Amino acid sequence: MSDGWQTKLSELRVQIDAIDQDILRLLAQRAQVAEQVGQHKAATQAPVFRPEREAQVIARLRERNPGPLHGEHIETIFREIMSACRALEQRMFVAYLGPAGTFSEQAVFKHFGQSVELVPCATIDEVFRAVAAGTADFGVVPVENSTEGVVNRTLDLFLESPLLISGEIALPIHHNVLTQSGTMQGVQKVCAHQQALAQCNSWLNQHYPQLERVAVASNAEAARLASLDATVAGIAGEQAAARYNLQFVARHVQDDPHNRTRFAVIGQHQAEPSGQDHTSLILSVANKAGAVHALLAPLAKHQVSMTRFESRPARTGSWEYYFFMDIEGHQAQPQVQAALAELQQEAAYCKVLGSYPVKTLS
Numbered sequence: 001m002s003d004g005w006q007t008k009l010s011e012l013r014v015q016i017d018a019i020d021q022d023i024l025r026l027l028a029q030r031a032q033v034a035e036q037v038g039q040h041k042a043a044t045q046a047p048v049f050r051p052e053r054e055a056q057v058i059a060r061l062r063e064r065n066p067g068p069l070h071g072e073h074i075e076t077i078f079r080e081i082m083s084a085c086r087a088l089e090q091r092m093f094v095a096y097l098g099p100a101g102t103f104s105e106q107a108v109f110k111h112f113g114q115s116v117e118l119v120p121c122a123t124i125d126e127v128f129r130a131v132a133a134g135t136a137d138f139g140v141v142p143v144e145n146s147t148e149g150v151v152n153r154t155l156d157l158f159l160e161s162p163l164l165i166s167g168e169i170a171l172p173i174h175h176n177v178l179t180q181s182g183t184m185q186g187v188q189k190v191c192a193h194q195q196a197l198a199q200c201n202s203w204l205n206q207h208y209p210q211l212e213r214v215a216v217a218s219n220a221e222a223a224r225l226a227s228l229d230a231t232v233a234g235i236a237g238e239q240a241a242a243r244y245n246l247q248f249v250a251r252h253v254q255d256d257p258h259n260r261t262r263f264a265v266i267g268q269h270q271a272e273p274s275g276q277d278h279t280s281l282i283l284s285v286a287n288k289a290g291a292v293h294a295l296l297a298p299l300a301k302h303q304v305s306m307t308r309f310e311s312r313p314a315r316t317g318s319w320e321y322y323f324f325m326d327i328e329g330h331q332a333q334p335q336v337q338a339a340l341a342e343l344q345q346e347a348a349y350c351k352v353l354g355s356y357p358v359k360t361l362s
């Protein structure tokens with residue numbers, strides 16, 4: 001390194017140190033204000049986590065971002081700042097489909113930041129139970145995957161549960177083939193969650209058609225097994241690779257490069273309107289001609305757009321269906337309220353699962 005550059009580098013680092021000192025001072029100020037908000041919330045028993053406010057803060061900062069930092073990095077940084085401030089107000093417990101290192105865990109961090117207490121659960125049922133029982137303040141459950149479709153168990157549990165949806169998380173899902181050595185030498189079987197095996201089906205057929213495929217409880221479990229046994233390859237995400245100290249044989253082996261999973265955040269509280277929200281509902285109709293069409297009429301009449309529509313057999317033995325529907329807007333908005341009131345008259349069953357801020361970017 002030339003002496004000239006060495007001097008310049010030292011000068012630039014002095015500038016960075018001074019800026020960091022300013023950022024630190026401002027962070028401390030921000031945290032003190034958040035503590036005051038926390039004291040007021042404690043006195044009035046108001047919920048600490050306010051997803052609509054966090055969505056507004058992030059949207060505003062992305063909008064005003066002067067660059068050169070990327071918007072998504074601004075989002076990550078401020079998500080963590082709010083997560084740390086929130087943790088000063090109250091420790092928050094979040095249940096999810098464990099073990100550590102799963103995509104569900106990644107979804108928790110994406111929505112709540114790192115400053116939360118993790119409650120890994122063995123099943124989706126357990127996540128619902130932990131939140132209903134108050135062991136966890138919130139739960140994160142998978143709802144649908146772009147290649148594999150809906151997660152039926154989650155939809156069934158929404159039918160029975162009194163919990164509300166207060167957020168959604170969209171996570172790109174990248175699967176990797178992982179082994180101890182980073183090669184396939186000596187490998188006899190490949191382990192993964194059944195959905196991951198399905199999502200990597202063509203790649204496996206093309207590259208390792210002879211290899212035995214074994215479905216296990218989660219991708220993190222597959223990674224754990226691979227870390228213990230040189231004859232096992234695991235399919236999992238990057239977090240699991242790092243956690244179990246595995247090497248990459250191949251990256252991004254999912255058949256659909258845009259593979260993503262949508263998760264719902266469940267809890268006891270309803271999110272307030274953020275200005276850009278979705279509302280999720282479950283409906284069923286009498287088994288007669290034109291009934292589904294009649295359901296959609298109130299939406300058109302009040303100019304409320306539908307963004308998702310899934311059907312699910314009602315398991316009553318007869319040929320009846322439940323419909324899971326997402327609409328644009330918050331149930332506190334007049335046109336949504338009017339549409340919901342008419343839908344409720346039209347449907348044999350109608351349950352509003354919750355309104356929550358839309359995730360437009362991921």
Ligand SMILES: O=C(O)C(=O)C[C@]1(C(=O)O)C=C[C@@H](O)C=C1
Binds near residue numbers: 034049051057081083
């Ligand atoms: O505005 C609030 O209600 C706060 O508690 C502050 C804050 C933040 O750090 O900006 C923290 C937690 C809430 O989820 C929302 C925002």
